[in-house]
Amino acid sequence: MLSNEQIFAAQYNAKEVEDEIYKKWEAGGYFSPESNAQEGARAFTIIMPPPNANGSLHIGHAVFVTLEDIMVRFHRMRGERTLWLPGADHAGFETQVVYDKKLEKEGRNRFKIPREELWQEIWDFTQANKKIMENQLRKLGASCDWSREIFTLDERIIKIVYQTFKKLYDDGLIYRGTRSVNWCVKHQTTLSDLEIKHKEQPDPLYYIKYGPVILATVRLETKFGDTAVAVHPNDKRYKHLVGKEIEITTLLGKTKIKVIADMAVDPEFGTGAVKVTPAHDSNDFEIWQRHEKEIPGPKAVIDQYGRMDLIKYWPDNPAAKKYHGLKVAEARKVIEEDMQKEGLMEKIDAAYTHSVATCYKCGTIVEPRILPQWYVAMTKAPRSVTPPTPSYPKRGNVSQVPPPSLRGGLPAQAGEEGLSLRDMAVEAVKAGEVKFVTKKFEKIFMHWMKNLRDWNISRQIVWGIRIPAWYCEKMQNAECRMQNGVVVSIDEAPDRCPHCGSAELTQEPDVFDTWFSSGQWPFATLQATNDFKIFYPTSVMETGWDILPFWVMRMIMLGLYATGKAPFKHVYLHGLVRDKDRQKMSKSKGNVIDPLGVIDMYGADALRMALIIGNTAGNDIIISEEKIRGYRNFANKIWNASRFVILNLNQDFVVAGLQPAYHNERRLKPAATIKLSLADKKTLKELEGLAKKVTRHLDKFEFHHAGETLYHYFWHTFADMIIEEMKPRLLTTPNPSSKRRGSEPFPPLPEGRRGGVGDRRAAQHVLYMILTTCLKLLHPFMPFVTEAVWQRLPKDKASMLIVEQWPSK
RNA sequence: GGACGGUUAGCUCAGUUGGUUAGAGCGUCUGCUUUACACGCAGAAGGUCGUAGGUUCGAGACCUACACCGUCCACCA
Numbered sequence: 044m045l046s047n048e049q050i051f052a053a054q055y056n057a058k059e060v061e062d063e064i065y066k067k068w069e070a071g072g073y074f075s076p077e078s079n080a081q082e083g084a085r086a087f088t089i090i091m092p093p094p095n096a097n098g099s100l101h102i103g104h105a106v107f108v109t110l111e112d113i114m115v116r117f118h119r120m121r122g123e124r125t126l127w128l129p130g131a132d133h134a135g136f137e138t139q140v141v142y143d144k145k146l147e148k149e150g151r152n153r154f155k156i157p158r159e160e161l162w163q164e165i166w167d168f169t170q171a172n173k174k175i176m177e178n179q180l181r182k183l184g185a186s187c188d189w190s191r192e193i194f195t196l197d198e199r200i201i202k203i204v205y206q207t208f209k210k211l212y213d214d215g216l217i218y219r220g221t222r223s224v225n226w227c228v229k230h231q232t233t234l235s236d237l238e239i240k241h242k243e244q245p246d247p248l249y250y251i252k253y254g255p256v257i258l259a260t261v262r263l264e265t266k267f268g269d270t271a272v273a274v275h276p277n278d279k280r281y282k283h284l285v286g287k288e289i290e291i292t293t294l295l296g297k298t299k300i301k302v303i304a305d306m307a308v309d310p311e312f313g314t315g316a317v318k319v320t321p322a323h324d325s326n327d328f329e330i331w332q333r334h335e336k337e338i339p340g341p342k343a344v345i346d347q348y349g350r351m352d353l354i355k356y357w358p359d360n361p362a363a364k365k366y367h368g369l370k371v372a373e374a375r376k377v378i379e380e381d382m383q384k385e386g387l388m389e390k391i392d393a394a395y396t397h398s399v400a401t402c403y404k405c406g407t408i409v410e411p412r413i414l415p416q417w418y419v420a421m422t423k424a425p426r427s428v429t430p431p432t433p434s435y436p437k438r439g440n441v442s443q444v445p446p447p448s449l450r451g452g453l454p455a456q457a458g459e460e461g462l463s464l465r466d467m468a469v470e471a472v473k474a475g476e477v478k479f480v481t482k483k484f485e486k487i488f489m490h491w492m493k494n495l496r497d498w499n500i501s502r503q504i505v506w507g508i509r510i511p512a513w514y515c516e517k518m519q520n521a522e523c524r525m526q527n528g529v530v531v532s533i534d535e536a537p538d539r540c541p542h543c544g545s546a547e548l549t550q551e552p553d554v555f556d557t558w559f560s561s562g563q564w565p566f567a568t569l570q571a572t573n574d575f576k577i578f579y580p581t582s583v584m585e586t587g588w589d590i591l592p593f594w595v596m597r598m599i600m601l602g603l604y605a606t607g608k609a610p611f612k613h614v615y616l617h618g619l620v621r622d623k624d625r626q627k628m629s630k631s632k633g634n635v636i637d638p639l640g641v642i643d644m645y646g647a648d649a650l651r652m653a654l655i656i657g658n659t660a661g662n663d664i665i666i667s668e669e670k671i672r673g674y675r676n677f678a679n680k681i682w683n684a685s686r687f688v689i690l691n692l693n694q695d696f697v698v699a700g701l702q703p704a705y706h707n708e709r710r711l712k713p714a715a716t717i718k719l720s721l722a723d724k725k726t727l728k729e730l731e732g733l734a735k736k737v738t739r740h741l742d743k744f745e746f747h748h749a750g751e752t753l754y755h756y757f758w759h760t761f762a763d764m765i766i767e768e769m770k771p772r773l774l775t776t777p778n779p780s781s782k783r784r785g786s787e788p789f790p791p792l793p794e795g796r797r798g799g800v801g802d803r804r805a806a807q808h809v810l811y812m813i814l815t816t817c818l819k820l821l822h823p824f825m826p827f828v829t830e831a832v833w834q835r836l837p838k839d840k841a842s843m844l845i846v847e848q849w850p851s852k
Numbered sequence: 853g854g855a856c857g858g859u860u861a862g863c864u865c866a867g868u869u870g871g872u873u874a875g876a877g878c879g880u881c882u883g884c885u886u887u888a889c890a891c892g893c894a895g896a897a898g899g900u901c902g903u904a905g906g907u908u909c910g911a912g913a914c915c916u917a918c919a920c921c922g923u924c925c926a927c928c929a
Contacts (some may be wrong), residue, residue, distance in 0.1 A: 053889070223927095241926075248929090260929060273929095309928075317929050326927045397928060405915065483856065487924080490855055494925075592925095645891095657865050657877070661857090663923095665864065669878055676891040687888035709881095747866075763893080770887065 051689070051835065057646025057675075060831040064645075065181050068830075073119075073845050074188045077852045080124040087118035088581040090565045091187055092594075093130035093195060096169035098139040100179040102654075103587065105638040106664060108183040109651040110617060110746060111585050115186055116823035117741050118582075119246040120849040126578050128568055129180065129187040131173045133196045135239075135507035135557030140230065142168060142506070153229070158505050165506050170771035173212050182639060184647050184826045185844065191572045195560055196508065199571035205511050205533035207605050212531050214425035216464065216604075217500075219417050219512075219529065223321070223328035224499055226412040227402040228349035232503040233416055234402060235556055236496060237592055238698075239409050241398040247601035249379065249388060252315065253300070254291040256283065257389045259313025261397065262323065263382075264374040265295065267353060267363075269300060270343040271319040271337075273330055276304035278315050286337075294362050294381050301338050305330050316517075325411050334441050341413055346370060349410050388725075416501040417510060417553070421465045421600075464600040465495050471609045477599055480744045481660045484591065498597075500556040507554030513537055517545035562597030565610035581611045588616040588661055610848045615744055618663035620654075641671060648825035649675035654748045655824065677754060678828045681821065684762045685832040688810045691773050692837050718802070723809050726765060730816055734851035737820050750824050757817050765813065772806035811848070816850045 048228035058181040072078040076086070089111050094104055111127060119125040142165050143153055153161060173194065180187070181231070193200065211217040224233045246261045253272055260266070272289070274281040284302040290301055307330055308317055323342035331338065346352040351374045357363035362381075366374050400409040462470065468491050471477055472485060479485045501510065513536070515528030524540035532550065538547050543819070560567075569575040580602075584595065595614055602610030620636075641650050652674035658664050707715055717729070733756050740749035822829040822844050833844035 051888090054891075055889090258929085262929080307927075307929095312929065321929095324927085324929075326929070329927075398926085488857065490925080494854095589924095662865090667864075667878085670864080672891075673877060676889090677890045679889065683889035683892085685888085690888070702921080743868085745868075748868080751866075755876075762889085766888080767893095768885090773887075 051682075051686045053057075053683070053686075054830060055646075055679045055707075055831075057648065057678065058643065061182070061642075061647055061827045064827055064830050064834075065184065068186065068843070068845055069181075069189065071843060073843060074127070074186050075190055076124045076126045076188070079119050079846055080122055082124075083123055084124045086578050087123040087125045088569075088578040089115060089127045089583050089585065090128060090568055090581050091129045091185075092584075092586045092590075093132035093561070093564070094176055094180075095134035096173040096176065096194070097134055097141040098172060099175055100183075100638060101620075101625075101643075102636045102638050102666065104179075105183055105650060105652050106617050106620055107585060107587070108185045108412065109654050110615065111583075112183070112185050112187075112651075112826070113741070113746055113823040114583060114585070116826060116845065117849065118846060119186070119845070120819065120822065122848065124238060124577070126191070126574065127185075127187040128248060128572070128574075128578075129177075129185070129189065129192045130564070130568060131169075131176060131192075131194050132561060132576055133169060133194065133506065133557065136230075136404070136502055136504060137553060137557070138165060138169060138231070139357045139504045143230070144257070153505075153650075161505050178564075178809065179639060182642055182647060184651070186826070191568075191574070193568055193571055195557075195564070196637040200560065200567050201508055202533075203567040203570055204508055204555070204563055207563055207601065208511065208559075209531060209533045210605070211419065216420045216423065216425050218416060218420065219415055219527075220497075221413060221415040223325040223411045224414050224416055225400060225409045226347065226414070227405065227407055228347070228410050229405050229407045230346065230402065230504075233412075233414060233499055233501060234409065235499045235558075237402050239400045240403045240406075242401050242406070243396055243398050245394070245396045246381075246399075248313070248391070248392040249382075250390045251382065252292075252387050252389055253316075253318070254289040256281065256289065256302070256316045257314050258316040258318055259392075260318055261395070262375075263378050264351065264371055265320045265323040265344065266318060266378075267295065267351075267356075267366075268320045268322045268342040269318045270321060270331065270339045270342060271334065272300055273305045273308050273319050274300045274302065274316050275310040276306065278304075278310045281316060292385075292387065294366075294378065294385065294387070295357055296362075303330075303334050305333060313648045322413055323411050326412070328413065343413065343780065345410060345412075347412070371408075374670050389605050416499045417512075419498040419500055421495040421497055422463045424463050424466075425461050429538045442550070451636050458749070464604055465492055467603040468492060468596065468599040471599060471603055476609045477611065478613050480613060482617055484614065484661060486589065487588075487591065488596065491596060498556075498559075500559045501553040502556055503553055505554065507557060508560055509554050510551045512551040513540075513548040514551065515540035515543060515545050516549060517543060517549035519543035520547055521541070553660055558593050558597055560595060562601040563605065564597060566602055566606050579606065579610070580608045583613045583615055585615040585617065586612040587619060589619060591616060613744070615690075616661050618658065618661055619665045620666055624698070636666075641668075645675040646678055646827065652677065652750060652754070652824060655746050658747055660744060677758065679827060680758055680762060681817075681825070681828050682832065684757070684766060685814055685818075685835070687766060688814045689832075689835060689837065692807055719805050719808070720802075723805055726809055727749055727812060729760075730813055731851070734816060734820060738849070739850040741823075753817070753821050753824065757821065761813055761817065766810070769806045769810055772802050818844060819847055819850050822847075 091111065094100060115125055116125040139153075145168075146153055146156075156164075159420070177189070177192070208217060225236070225239050226233055248259050248261055250257050250259050250265050250757060251263070251266070254274060260270065274285065281302065285304045286302065288299045288301050291298060302316075303319070307326060319327045319330050319338070320341075321328040322343040323345055328341065331341065342356065344352055346357070351366045351369045351371070353360075353363040353367045366377065366422050369377065377827070379388070379391075383798065401407060402409055469489070472479075472488060479488065510532060511533045513530040513532065515523055515530060517540070518528045519540075520543045523540060523545075528540065528542070530540060530542070536550065537548060540548060565581050566579055569579045569581075584598065586594065595616075598610050602608065608826045638650060649671050652664060653671040654664060656674075657670075659738065664703050733752070737749045737752055740746070740752065816834075818829045818833055826845070830844045833842075833847075
């Protein structure tokens with residue numbers, strides 16, 4: 044037998060015990076539901092939000108790991124069939140951006156690397172990151188079932204994603220549409236509406252002369268793409284011009300342009316007249332849609348790189364040549380000067396500020412372009428029959444206008460049935476099928492749902508799941524033309540067009556928006572691992588509130604659509620960990636705090652507690668080193684209080700030759716030989732109350748309350764009061780660890796007071812019960828130190844705290 | 853323009869269905885080798901709960917208005 048000093052150092056050293064303990068858990072298989080519960084037990088499931096496999100974990104990840112691990116450990120100890128399914132996200136665009144930067148540093152360019160080659164490079168890159176991440180999750184104590192770990196690009200997942208795509212397509216909920224989209228000039232891809240950020244910025248507002256009218260615009264350089272002038276229908280100032288063509292002088296010469304009336308024009312703004320540039324403004328695109336018979340179609344005068352693109356329309360015009368190839372910002376300046384010179388500028392309002400759409404990743408101003416993209420219809424009911432797909436122009440040069448009837452989605456069809464994706468989700472939430480922790484998120488959810496627009500799921504990058512579509516180049520018969528040559532094939536690449544038999548098929552180069560696949564994550568993972576039957580719907584979805592619209596919303600919609608059931612019963616949304624300047628931490632900003640560094644210094648338990656306590660659901664988390672240090676101290680407190688109790692127990696066993704058999708006593712009832720005092724009974728009653736209280740808090744997702752309650756009880760009630768009170772009652776035999784050993788005899792028990800061996804046993808019993816109960820209750824929060832102590836408890840056979848029985852109902 | 857939060861001790865925040873002297877951690881101050889722990893122990897100071905009304909026997913909690921701060925959304929040319 045090891046001596047007490049060998050077992051217990053006077054200071055808890057997290058670094059020495061954590062890795063070893065994690066290995067024991069993992070090797071013991073305790074993380075899998077097969078080994079942690081009875082077959083018939085109730086299931087508890089959390090699907091881990093898969094971290095992006097494009098970097099290492101930051102402190103934000105530590106938040107979700109802690110919260111989810113607390114829930115998982117709690118339910119596991121309750122005997123539930125507990126599954127925490129880990130994964131990693133290929134994170135399409137995000138990873139592409141990270142990798143682009145890496146390439147840039149190496150002096151390379153993604154557009155010059157062959158698709159397959161680039162794919163393989165990024166694949167290797169993510170696999171390497173994935174490994175690092177997994178070990179970081181282990182360091183944090185994540186008790187997830189590694190045997191089920193899955194990557195978002197796993198074949199099994201892709202298959203399911205394709206099936207959902209096909210179903211949506213067949214139901215008419217996915218379509219290819221040509222319309223004004225958000226184009227990032229830097230990243231050379233479109234972005235969904237959620238991926239653009241509006242930024243306030245000052246820009247001169249130009250009042251330009253268009254023949255008889257004066258109109259205000261910021262985007263001077265788009266004027267060459269104007270196809271009309273629009274005014275409000277009730278605006279008396281322009282009534283006489285509506286429907287007529289006016290002659291205007293531009294820098295490219297004289298031309299004619301039509302004046303139209305549209306409700307979208309605000310008569311209060313500027314002069315009440317606006318230029319209509321459908322190719323480069325999404326509003327104007329919509330105006331054109333409403334007036335397509337009256338005015339010419341979009342004229343794209345800016346190319347995909349954000350450069351003026353004029354000579355295709357004005358091949359011989361010297362002015363066009365002058366501006367051609369200039370970047371938007373430069374062109375604007377030059378055009379401003381030239382217009383001043385030509386007397387085409389009425390005035391310039393330099394004090395004007397407005398908001399511009401920018402790429403959420405790089406901040407580049409988004410350039411609206413008209414492109415064919417795949418869309419998910421959010422507000423339309425599914426159709427039971429496959430509709431003829433509207434025709435659209437071929438991919439590639441889209442400066443030609445699509446046929447009018449075919450822009451913007453589906454023609455109205457008979458035979459619609461069921462609820463739209465949006466309505467499914469709204470109904471499910473209203474019915475309480477999905478509950479948000481903190482009601483306020485339900486409000487936010489509803490607000491989002493109200494304002495949903497169709498979702499562009501096409502991305503012009505290589506890193507992602509390629510959209511399983513092909514385009515027939517020939518379109519040799521009516522059927523094929525009816526389908527616009529679109530071939531959706533989810534099993535294999537088609538040799539021939541199923542419509543017309545042509546062998547000339549071109550594969551869609553675009554990949555899915557990563558959220559399209561991760562929106563299916565809960566059911567896709569469980570189907571892939573054959574766990575769907577038992578573990579779906581899952582119990583809790585725990586993630587950051589910032590991805591409520593990106594992810595949670597879409598999981599609810601797609602989960603309901605694909606399986607008929609909402610993918611989770613509760614949504615717990617945590618806040619963002621912010622740095623000292625309250626800035627969101629993100630890899631791209633480079634302001635991340637390394638959780639591993641913190642763990643190395645203070646231990647994972649300390650970090651976990653610091654992230655939990657003092658934070659409620661949905662509130663941002665500001666973390667400080669002092670706070671972490673405080674909970675490191677608490678871990679040490681646990682260690683030392685335990686040390687005290689165990690030293691006293693062990694000593695008794697050694698002296699009296701007793702077998703340690705305490706560990707089986709789960710109930711708070713002592714053996715018959717032990718006589719508890721009234722106060723002892725009261726103390727144990729309070730302990731039961733504590734367990735109940737903590738359990739209640741955990742059931743209600745009040746982790747901060749549970750943690751704080753335990754912290755306070757353990758330190759200020761148990762350690763400060765109960766242990767102190769017990770000390771005299773334990774003084775029946777000399778304690779070899781006493782500092783007085785050898786110098787003076789052990790003090791005798793006070794005469795005439797309760798004492799003796801019986802009383803000592805009672806005191807030991809109480810201490811033992813409190814300690815073991817607290818260790819269990821604390822385990823979900825601080826798994827390492829509690830397990831480390833548990834392993835040092837005197838007991839007659841080995842056991843692991845991770846699967847001990849939870850001490851309350 | 854729309855929506856959602858917040859305002860409680862020096863700092864970071866709790867305060868659960870309205871109920872005694874409003875709590876915690878950190879920090880500050882005073883004193884302590886005590887069968888574990890100085891990463892400790894004992895104790896102390898510190899708050900007109902954003903402002904003004906209202907409901908109530910009773911309001912930090914509920915209602916109204918206002919002020920300030922923050923976040924998100926948005927087709928302000």
